[in-house]
Amino acid sequence: GQNIDQPTEMTATEGAIVQINCTYQTSGFNGLFWYQQHAGEAPTFLSYNVLDGLEEKGRFSSFLSRSKGYSYLLLKELQMKDSASYLCAVRDSNYQLIWGAGTKLIIKP
């Protein structure tokens, strides 16, 4: 079966760096997405990786290793507003999105 694994919950300190991992086992691969979802709000698109390597967007970066079935989202200079759930999703060979259960990130002062 197809599976996406990510930690259920993480805690980090304001101003620090945190890395949220995502491992996947899917039928084919056509890209990996990260979304952010604040409590009670819509998930919003953060990043898309289809080739190996690091994509940087301001304080957020996303890394992909297709051979290892692995991605991470790196958040730098954490702010309280970064407290949210982070969802990892992989597009399989049929261009269907397979979702992880999300990682709840708690930022402490």
Place this chain on the structure above:
Amino acid sequence: ETGVTQTPRHLVMGMTNKKSLKCEQHLGHNAMYWYKQSAKKPLELMFVYSLEERVENNSVPSRFSPECPNSSHLFLHLHTLQPEDSALYLCASSQASGSGANVLTFGAGSRLTVL
């Protein structure tokens, strides 16, 4: 309004009620989706409409009935639901093809409670 708008934001219904969830997008997208989001579970894709035709129906019980009258509007009609159907129902839209395909724009969701 811009983006994807869902109404109502909260809904409480009994098991014998009939209600509908509404979704509207003003992004010019031509694909629309219904997802179910339950606590600590992955998003479950329920229905997909592409160019106003239903292209996906993931074995969803018949008590959920989608309707897509045009590319901007999507409904989810609810009838004789069960308590386990209580969840957040998310609507999303995207381009059906091209580089923007599968980059979803979500609504804030409709929180459904079935008593």
